[in-house]
Amino acid sequence: MSWWEVALLVPLAGGVLLGIAGSVLPLLPGPPLILAVGAGYAWVTGFRHLGSTTLIALAVLTAASMVVDWLAGALGAAGAGASRLAVITATVLGVAGLFLGPWWAVVALPLLGVAAVERIAGRSTRRSLRAAAGVGIGTVVSGILRVTISVAMGLIIVFGFLSS
Numbered sequence: 001m002s003w004w005e006v007a008l009l010v011p012l013a014g015g016v017l018l019g020i021a022g023s024v025l026p027l028l029p030g031p032p033l034i035l036a037v038g039a040g041y042a043w044v045t046g047f048r049h050l051g052s053t054t055l056i057a058l059a060v061l062t063a064a065s066m067v068v069d070w071l072a073g074a075l076g077a078a079g080a081g082a083s084r085l086a087v088i089t090a091t092v093l094g095v096a097g098l099f100l101g102p103w104w105a106v107v108a109l110p111l112l113g114v115a116a117v118e119r120i121a122g123r124s125t126r127r128s129l130r131a132a133a134g135v136g137i138g139t140v141v142s143g144i145l146r147v148t149i150s151v152a153m154g155l156i157i158v159f160g161f162l163s164s
Helices: 003-007 007-023 029-046 052-079 084-100 105-120 126-160
Strands: none
Touching: 003 007, 007 029, 007 105, 007 126, 029 052, 052 084, 052 105, 052 126, 084 105, 084 126, 105 126
């Protein structure tokens, strides 16, 4: 291993750690950042430390993380017995929250939207709040899965590097 490959470990580690932090912090795409850092490091080092199989695994985990993120609130609402319209509302507002406002909008918009849709549809306050709680639980589970996937991606990069 050459000195410049060792020197690249610092930004690689920093990028992976930033990606793991981004799996918690809104507006910082954690898993896609880890994938980009791993792909960049693989390319710069001529794919000696991270090969195509590793990059494919990272890409699959990134895609899985994104799907979990987009569906978490909707699945939580559905699991709590929300109506079809409330589930659609949770999905749309969850994605919209990523682009429309402060970090808390990702959680608040689907929660409030589902509760409002359920109340407008004539359901009881208790049932509306239960559906909103389902969105909240789905969002928390999504966050836990996103962090877990990000840590797994970081470990894949570390093991790929160490095994070469």
